[in-house]
Amino acid sequence: MQEYLLAHLAIPFFAGLVVLAIVVVSGREKINWDAANDAALDMTILSIGATGSLFMNHTLQEHLGGRISLYGVLAVLANLLLSCVLAYRRRWKPSDLRSPTFLNMLPELVLGGLALSLTTGIFVMGYMSGGTK
Amino acid sequence: MITLVRFIVGVILSTTLIASAFAFILQSLSKWETPRPEALHVKDATQPQEAGRESAKQREARVTALG
Numbered sequence: 001m002q003e004y005l006l007a008h009l010a011i012p013f014f015a016g017l018v019v020l021a022i023v024v025v026s027g028r029e030k031i032n033w034d035a036a037n038d039a040a041l042d043m044t045i046l047s048i049g050a051t052g053s054l055f056m057n058h059t060l061q062e063h064l065g066g067r068i069s070l071y072g073v074l075a076v077l078a079n080l081l082l083s084c085v086l087a088y089r090r091r092w093k094p095s096d097l098r099s100p101t102f103l104n105m106l107p108e109l110v111l112g113g114l115a116l117s118l119t120t121g122i123f124v125m126g127y128m129s130g131g132t133k
Numbered sequence: 134m135i136t137l138v139r140f141i142v143g144v145i146l147s148t149t150l151i152a153s154a155f156a157f158i159l160q161s162l163s164k165w166e167t168p169r170p171e172a173l174h175v176k177d178a179t180q181p182q183e184a185g186r187e188s189a190k191q192r193e194a195r196v197t198a199l200g
Contacts, residue, residue: 017155025162039159043151100160106152106153113151117143118144121144
């Protein structure tokens, strides 16, 4: 299970982190709140992408049986909803409140982290649930 | 019921961990000042042309004066 999570979530996550760092250090302007929103949106996209590959796992398919597609669709819908909230906040956040402080960026990253944790959580709980077809 | 509670607690804990770590990294990165091209003595393409070289406007004026 660890290898599966590492391959499908952790490595893309760290790759995204490295790309974000490259964008930040090579940019002409200092980063602000938008970088956090971008990172969170990337996390939701990563989570949606990883859902398909994670739910192809045979052990998970055996444990969840026919309910696997239901959980998969629920995970994708929840992630899409989170990305909608992030896009809404990006559109309507006042420009004078876009400072890159820890507390200002935290809500965005909580939404992004929630997307990742939700998909990972469903996978882990399904994998460890022992199997009830 | 226990499974659901474990799921919720796990999601909340991992979300908090990821968000805090990421916010801390971004906050640290935001304090970095990226050197401007002028500071690195790199000529910016958007800068006006240096003295001594003929600009397009000057060239046009010279060609017009020559008839």
